[in-house]
Amino acid sequence: MGRTILRAEGISKSFSKVQVLKNVDFELEAAETHILMGENGAGKSTLMKILTGVYRKSSGKIFLENENGDLEETDFHNPKAALEKGISMVFQEFNLMDNMSIAENISMGFAPAKHGVIDWKAMNEEAVGWMKMVDLNLPPTTIVGKLSTAQKQCVEIAKCLSHNARIIILDEPTSSLSEKEVRTLFSLIDKLKKEGISFIYISHRMEEIFEIGDRVTVFRDGEQVGVRNISETTENELIRLMIGREFKDKYSDYDETKERQVAIEAEGIITSKFDTPIDFKAWSGEIVGIFGLIGAGRTELARVLFGIDQSPCGVLKKDGKILKLRSASDAISNRIGMVPEDRKELGLIVKQDIQSNLTIVKLRDLPKILTSTKKETQITEHYIDALSIACAGRKQLVERLSGGNQQKVVISKWLSLKLDVLILDEPTRGVDVKAKAEIYEIIRELADQGMCVIMISSDLPEILRVSHRVVVMHDGKITLDGLTRNYDQEKIMHAAIS
Ligand SMILES: Nc1ncnc2c1ncn2[C@@H]1O[C@H](COP(=O)(O)OP(=O)(O)OP(=O)(O)O)[C@@H](O)[C@H]1O
Ligand SMILES: [Mg+2]
Incomplete structure (x- = not known):
């Protein structure tokens, strides 16, 4: 067992009268990739938005490891508060300014300044450092609008790193990546894990869950219904947890003899x-x-x-x-x-x-x-x-x-x-x-x-x-x-x- 760095206990969340998270527990260890699975609407993104200060929880407690290595209760009132504690999230729709450069995007809101004006040289140099960590070999002045989806994702991750993220949350990160880009992302995750960064990874793709995950937490209908080590579970078990029963889809045969237009x-x-x-x-x-x-x-x-x-x-x-x-x-x-x-x-x-x-x-x-x-x-x-x-x-x-x-x-x-x-x-x-x-x-x-x-x-x-x-x-x-x-x-x- 690794060291737990984040623990959420009994988290509940309601929007007006609808309860979308019910007394949910979640735990994250140092340097692990923790998968979140569950049907559409099960509450995965909502929990992540609570952990990053986008939404406020209705009840429950969140503990985060402090400098002394102890778990300490915290509560994030806004995304900036979570960022400062080292929790960053890459949203599926990205949060980048297409008409600005990579360096400007990475340092957004935190650009180095000299005498009250942005120090462009320092900003670009710093950006190159973060870009190297995500293997993005482009001039830092490149306009983000010109990048591919995969490259934009690297910029997002570089931005997380620039905030000293210890925990990076990826919400369905591979959904618009090519196979090759998926490989690149996975090796980047492996590399950053070795440096001690933990990932929370939301995905619906079975194959990749088994490839990239260390543990998986499954949600069903606003409840946490199981936590498993990836090496000790199977696709069938995960599906059963997710939907609450065995599941087989039916096939209909294609009748080749039929005349068609x-x-x-x-x-x-x-x-x-x-x-x-x-x-x-x-x-x-x-x-x-x-x-x-x-x-x-x-x-x-x-x-x-x-x-x-x-x-x-x-x-x-x-x-x-x-x-x-x-x-x-x-x-x-x-x-x-x-x-x-x-x-x-x-x-x-x-x-x-x-x-x-x-x-x-x-x-x-x-x-x-x-x-x-x-x-x-x-x-x-x-x-x-x-x-x-x-x-x-x-x-x-x-x-x-x-x-x-x-x-x-x-x-x-x-x-x-x-x-x-x-x-x-x-x-x-x-x-x-x-x-x-x-x-x-x-x-x-x-x-x-x-x-x-x-x-x-x-x-x-x-x-x-x-x-x-x-x-x-x-x-x-x-x-x-x-x-x-x-x-x-x-x-x-x-x-x-x-
Ligand atoms: N701002 C909101 N107001 C009201 N209901 C909301 C709001 N945000 C989310 N919900 C509801 O909360 C439930 C959980 O949504 P959530 O986005 O967390 O699901 P999810 O597990 O991330 O699903 P998906 O796999 O489709 O992304 C859904 O039923 C959704 O309709
Ligand atoms: Mg979601």
């Missing part, structure tokens, strides 16, 4: 970032998984199929007829839908409730599907139930939902429209295991009813599990296309990198 087809189209023409076909009744590393051109292809971008050449066809799409709303009128990748672009109106968000998809452009308020209520209730959206009811404001539950609302909105072609770009990012399985189930049902589902995913096990056909992209080109069951992980990965 090509639903959507692209011939010789060019996407915004690449100049190789692409041919792509998807049949009704099938789920086609598009795999590739981040930057392979998958989203760019989807943007053309959904009318956001226009190809200067080639043709698009739907049900055999030439299709001219000038905008996304053109696509929707042609019964093509898309769930975009970026949560911020998801088209959620966070100041409105779940029901409005679920039912206002540019209805003008659609043949009347939702007709009455009663029907809308029914549909909303149906999806809240089907995807276990953790909420206080269909009238809850979307901004009050946890990250994963917001994602579920977006997906529900598109699933409920019963279109002919539905493109899902990374649909299960940030979604818990159980909801993932529920989403897969719904996608399969929709395909069984004849919908053509195009699912872009960087999660290879997900592609293998869900899609009937797999298409792999690399560098703007399609490098593999075939029935999923004829391929294994290795072959697909190979096609994605060469």
